[in-house]
Amino acid sequence: MAENKALTTRAADFSAWYNEVIARAELADYSPVRGCMVIRPNGYAIWEQMQRALDQMFKDTGHQNAYFPIFIPQSFLSREAEHVEGFAPEVAVVTHGGGKELDEPLIIRPTSETIIYAMYAKWIQSYRDLPILINQWANVVRWEMRTRLFLRTTEFLWQEGHTAHATEAEAEEETIRMLGVYRTFMEQWMAMPVITGRKTDSERFAGALRTYSCEALMQDNKALQASTSHNLGQNFARAFEVTFQTANGDLDHVWSTSWGASTRMVGALIMTHSDDLGLVCPPRLAQYQVVIVPIYKTAEERTAVMEASDRVRKELAAAGMRVHLDARDDMKPGAKYYEWEGRGVPLRLELGPRDVSSGSVVLARRTGGKKETILMEGVASAITVAMNKLQADLFQAALARREAATLRGATKEQFIAKMENEGGLVYGGFCGSAACEAEIKEQTKATIRVLPDEEFRSSVAPTKCMWCGRPSVAEAVWAKAY
RNA sequence: CGGGGCGUAGCGCAGCCCGGUUAGCGCGCCUGCUUCGGGAGCAGGAGGUCCCCGGUUCAAAUCCGGGCGCCCCGACCA
Numbered sequence: 001m002a003e004n005k006a007l008t009t010r011a012a013d014f015s016a017w018y019n020e021v022i023a024r025a026e027l028a029d030y031s032p033v034r035g036c037m038v039i040r041p042n043g044y045a046i047w048e049q050m051q052r053a054l055d056q057m058f059k060d061t062g063h064q065n066a067y068f069p070i071f072i073p074q075s076f077l078s079r080e081a082e083h084v085e086g087f088a089p090e091v092a093v094v095t096h097g098g099g100k101e102l103d104e105p106l107i108i109r110p111t112s113e114t115i116i117y118a119m120y121a122k123w124i125q126s127y128r129d130l131p132i133l134i135n136q137w138a139n140v141v142r143w144e145m146r147t148r149l150f151l152r153t154t155e156f157l158w159q160e161g162h163t164a165h166a167t168e169a170e171a172e173e174e175t176i177r178m179l180g181v182y183r184t185f186m187e188q189w190m191a192m193p194v195i196t197g198r199k200t201d202s203e204r205f206a207g208a209l210r211t212y213s214c215e216a217l218m219q220d221n222k223a224l225q226a227s228t229s230h231n232l233g234q235n236f237a238r239a240f241e242v243t244f245q246t247a248n249g250d251l252d253h254v255w256s257t258s259w260g261a262s263t264r265m266v267g268a269l270i271m272t273h274s275d276d277l278g279l280v281c282p283p284r285l286a287q288y289q290v291v292i293v294p295i296y297k298t299a300e301e302r303t304a305v306m307e308a309s310d311r312v313r314k315e316l317a318a319a320g321m322r323v324h325l326d327a328r329d330d331m332k333p334g335a336k337y338y339e340w341e342g343r344g345v346p347l348r349l350e351l352g353p354r355d356v357s358s359g360s361v362v363l364a365r366r367t368g369g370k371k372e373t374i375l376m377e378g379v380a381s382a383i384t385v386a387m388n389k390l391q392a393d394l395f396q397a398a399l400a401r402r403e404a405a406t407l408r409g410a411t412k413e414q415f416i417a418k419m420e421n422e423g424g425l426v427y428g429g430f431c432g433s434a435a436c437e438a439e440i441k442e443q444t445k446a447t448i449r450v451l452p453d454e455e456f457r458s459s460v461a462p463t464k465c466m467w468c469g470r471p472s473v474a475e476a477v478w479a480k481a482y
Numbered sequence: 483c484g485g486g487g488c489g490u491a492g493c494g495c496a497g498c499c500c501g502g503u504u505a506g507c508g509c510g511c512c513u514g515c516u517u518c519g520g521g522a523g524c525a526g527g528a529g530g531u532c533c534c535c536g537g538u539u540c541a542a543a544u545c546c547g548g549g550c551g552c553c554c555c556g557a558c559c560a
Contacts, residue, residue, distance in 0.1 A: 005509090005521065015554065023493095030552075090559075111560095145483075145558055152559065213560095225560065264560055295519050334520035352519055362519080445556095482560090 005338075009276045014220040019149065021270055024342040025279040028149050035147040035154035039263070042343060043150075045287035046266055047157065051137065053189050053284070054159065054261065057181050063133040063161060068115050070139070071106040076114035079239040083113065086206020090142045108141040113207065113232070113258055116162045117240035124244050124254060127166045131174070135161040150267030151224075151482055158262035164242065164254040168233070171255035172210075175231040178259040179212045182227040190265065191282040191394035192216050192272045193402055194226060195425075195477060197450035202434055205258075209233035215449040215477070217402045218271035221423030223449045223479035226268050229259035272398050273367075279344030280366055282394050283387040288324040290316055290383060291345045295333045295352030308356045312349065312379055319380035321387075341366060346390050347383060368393050408458045412467055415478065419444040425479050427452070429462030429472025436468050440478070448476045 007024060008016040022028050027043030039047065055065070074093065078084040092108040095101060109115070120132060137159045147153050161178060165171040179196055186192045194214035204211040208230040216226045236242070237253035246252055273280040283289045294309045296302040309325050316323040326336050333350065340348055350362040350371075361379060363386060364371045374382045405424030407414065415426050430437075430448065441447050451474045462472045 013554095019553085034552080140560090142559075144560095146554095146556085156560075158560080228560075260560075262560055293519095297518055301518095332518050332520085332522060334518085335522085336520090338521050350519070354519075 007276055007278060010219060015148075017276070018267075018271060021274050021279050021342075022149050025344055027266065027270075027279070030149075033154070035144065037147075037149050037153045039157075042287060043266060046269065046281065046285055047263055049285040049287070050185075050189070050265055051159070054181075054185055055135075055137075057185060058135050058159075058161065061133075061177060061181060063135045063163075065136060066134045067136055067138070068112050068119065070109055072109050072112070072115045074105045074107050076118060077107055079114065080207045080236055082235075083207035083239075087111070087142075090144060092141050092143055109138070110140055110142045111258075111260070112136065112138065112140075112160055113162065113236055114240070117236045117242055117256070120162075120164050120254070120256075121240050121242045124164060124242055126245050127247055130164060130166045130244060130254065131170065132164040133161075133174075134163065135159055148267070150270070151264055153263075156263050158260050160258060160260045162256065162258050164237070164256045166244065166246070166252075166254070168255050171233070171257050172231055175210070175212060175229050175257045175259070178257070179214065179227075179229040182214050182229065182259070182261055185261075186214055186216065186226055186265075187395065189282070189284045190269055190272070191284075191391055191398060192226070192268060193395065193399040195450055195452050195456045197452040197456065197477070199228075199450060200430075200434075200437060200448050200476075202437055203447065205230045207232060207235050208258075209235065213450055215479075216268055216272065217405060217425055217479070218268070218482070219274075219401065220271070221405050221479075223425065223481040224264070224268050224271070225449070225481065226265060227259070227261035230257060232256045232258060273394050274344065275367065278342030280394070281344035281346065283346040283391050286344065286346050287322065288345050289321050289387060290323040290347045290349060291336075291340045292323065292325045292349045292351060293333050293336045293340075294325070294327065295350060297353075301353045304356050305351060305353060308376070309351050312351065312361060312376060315380050316383060319384065321380070321383065337364075347386055349379075349383075365390055368397075409460070409462065410466060415446075415466060416444055419446045419478075419480060423480055425449070425477055426466070427458055427462075427475055427477055428466030429464050430474050430476035431465035431468055431470040432473035433465075433468070433470075436465060436470075440467050445480050446478045447481055449479050449481060450477050451475065452477050 007020045010017045025042055026040050028037045028039050031038045077087060087110045091110050094106045094108065139155055139157050141155045143154060144152050163174050165174060183194055183196050186194045194216045196214055199211040199213055205228060210231045211228055213228045214226045216224050218224055234253040234255055236256055242254045243251050244254055270279060292309050292313055294305045296305045313323050313325045346366050348364045355361050359376050360373050361376055362371050363374050407418055408427040410426045410428050418424060418426055437448060457475050462475050465472050
């Protein structure tokens, strides 16, 4: 009985814990199709909050949404050499339709660059048509060998931005801008600290000039790439003949970018904040930010308590909060507490006869801090304060955890020991050699997550490669990754 | 694709080694009463192609052969 109720702890088995948190919170379930998941209402609600925030940020930076087909002619994929090499192995192919074999097989998009550039070629003639700033919310399919709920599923949901510009500088500026948008979202909404920077060539997106990413460290000290932003240069423009006439009459290929973030972020959210009681969701992304649990025995008490609860609910809703009054009559308050904790609700208000008579209500935080009694008068502003504090505390806790798991200026021996034992992030010099990078991966399973942007770099720049001792060309951040 | 584990009620499992009445247990579910400030109690009840196919046997959840599926670890990857 007890063993059914407690989750496997993070310390005992992180993977099992992760799966159990998802089951407990009813975020997702395995589907009849191997590798595919069903995103349940509680999980989809978090995704919707993510979408809402990101979508607004995309629009605020001048982008529009559009939609392109899920099917792409197979031949499109092979037009960009690196792209086909990168994606061909994991593409699902449709060979039949309407009861007949198709003349040309269609692939189910693993990403939409190819079909989008085929359209951009039609839409762009002049520099006056640029920039084109389009985003799409879509599902994509990548036939992965091994899947995990949210982190890697055969089909997943994401957004992919695709922009075309007249100059290289503009494209680079866009690439960096969107990386910044992701960073802001992850820090301010997800309460998840990230390191931004550039990917090495071996980790670069297939077909891109440069790939940038936001990297986060999970509670098991493994890194997770949480979003990417690519400067595609003119590679796809050349492959799809996306040309435009410049102001002085020349013909040029457009400079393009793409950037994406997926339902993987839900997995990142879980592994960043949740604890052995279940999901912990930061207030800004929570389906319900506040749940009110009424407490009563008699019918008279019930009437009074429900009346007061509903008044509080209305007041919080009027203040713009996502609030839920748990009016279920067949469940005791304690059972409700456990249920909402498992689902990650940030704040809970307990309201019983004692509170009705004293004009107060008991506030419980999902993490950090004991229960406290607050006045019903001005409850909305007190809750706002508590919510903002919880949001900030979650970020600080995650940041502190990451810093504690970070080692700068490590020697090769320290690096090897850290990767073998506790894991985490290691900053060190990198010689720039792909062979050296491959050898490190081979021997330690660690990869360069990112060549960090300036603000993340160590105060003293490394002079030698952490691994081979040759001169360092850039500081790198290594970790074992998802 | 390599290694490991598992398929028995909605979920989690026992039973299998050593074949033998109506296949059990916990949780959940339904009904009723009592409960209700941290996972309620009692009583009654519903719910099963024992993953599939074949074989052995008087008799198979159990033994044998084949297949399928899922989870975990690795290689691949957002």
